[in-house]
Amino acid sequence: MINVTVQNFEAEVIAASMQTPVLVDFWAPWCGPCKSLGPVLEQLETEYAGRFKLVKIDSDQEQQLAAAFGIRSIPTCILLKNGQPVDGFAGALPAGQVRQFLDKHVPSEGALVAEAEVSEAEALIESGDTQAALAKLADALAQDPANDDARADYVRLLIATGAYEEAAATLQEPLAREPRPLRFDALRRWLDAMQFVEKDERGNWPLEQFDAKIADNKRDFDTRFAKAQVLMAEGNWAPAMDELLDIILRDKTWNDEMARKTYVAILELLTPPPPKTAAADGKSAGGIELTGKAAMQEDPQAALLSSYRRKLSMALN
Structure with a gap:
């Protein structure tokens, strides 16, 4: 338990909540219910062993902080995660109810x-x-x-x-969700490409063999898609997207939009994961720093993703 003032609020509450949920207890020395709730909170902080952090703010001494949180009565507890209030309760709740409140938000x-x-x-x-x-x-x-x-x-x-x-088995649960999470759909499509190369005889074709068939019939989308899967399995992402884009430009709806869905999957596979904490430094959801054109030009993968997103948008519009 830490006593918080305006001076240490940023470090002990906002910054700390980026890593661990922070429970802020607004109280005052004259408040009877506060005196009964305080020991309950301190005992739970010990019991939860670092799964949340407890701080106390004297609402009489720190009226600016109390006003900022709109505190109308005490005791009032506010839980913060990633720098933002997410829930709270008022009054001297018993330990069981406080535990139920915490379990909704605190990691197991x-x-x-x-x-x-x-x-x-x-x-x-x-x-x-x-x-x-x-x-x-x-x-x-x-x-x-x-x-x-x-x-x-x-x-x-x-x-x-x-x-x-094993990969297919591990994907079963998330792929059964509605809506299907994009990152798991992307991994499934990458797995499909790897298994295609392993099981389909075309997985051993040289690229020239695909190109010869496509030259005979530019709308041979099955061959184009097979070539894209081979390129995906080899990690040749840009040529794979080029092949898929050719299908999209000729027939957006081919095979239940398989080309578009696979193209989007590649973009997802190549996108860096988001930061584990809330971004306070101008980062996008993909983890790319938003520091202007110069930074974008210095990151070849970011430039590639931006370019192929634009190409897909133009093809679909």
Whole structure:
């Protein structure tokens, strides 16, 4: 528990809430209900063992902060995450009700363990130890099956290492959701391309063989799409999108818009993940710093994505 004033509010509440939920208890020394709620909150902070941070603000001494939060009575508790108030309650609630309130917003123990496992996996990937990274990500999912970041990282690494059946099994749950999450749909389409190369005889064709068939019939969309899948499997993303764009320009609705959906999937696969905390430094949802044309030109992948998004927009309009 920390006593907060105007002087340390930014560091102890706003900045801290970027990493851990912060529960702000507005109280006053003369308030009887405040004196009964305070020990309950302090006990729960100990019980939750770092899953949230408790701070106290004396509403008499810090009237500016109380006014900023619109405090009308005390005790009042406000929960902040990522620098923003997300929920609150008024009055001296019993421990059970406060616990129910916290459990709606505070990460579970399993979720915290999973986050640590994901961080360790990222370091292992950087060092080139993919098998250890896979084990860490599998542990993270076991601890917190709702951790979509861990699931996406795990599937991506499974595909990259050729564990296609395990990747398909791990994708089943998110692909059954409505609406289907774009990042998992993108991973499924990348997996489809890898399995196409493995199972379809055209997966072994040289590109010249595809080109010869397409030259005979420029509307041979099945061959064009097969070529795009081969290019995807090889990591030749821009040529794959070029082939898909050719289909879109000729027939936007071919095969239930398969070309457009796969094109969008490639854009998603190439887009950097968002920052883990709320961006306060001018970053886009894709994690690209919004610092003007010069910065964009210095990032070849960002420039590629921007270019191919424009091409798709023009083709569809």
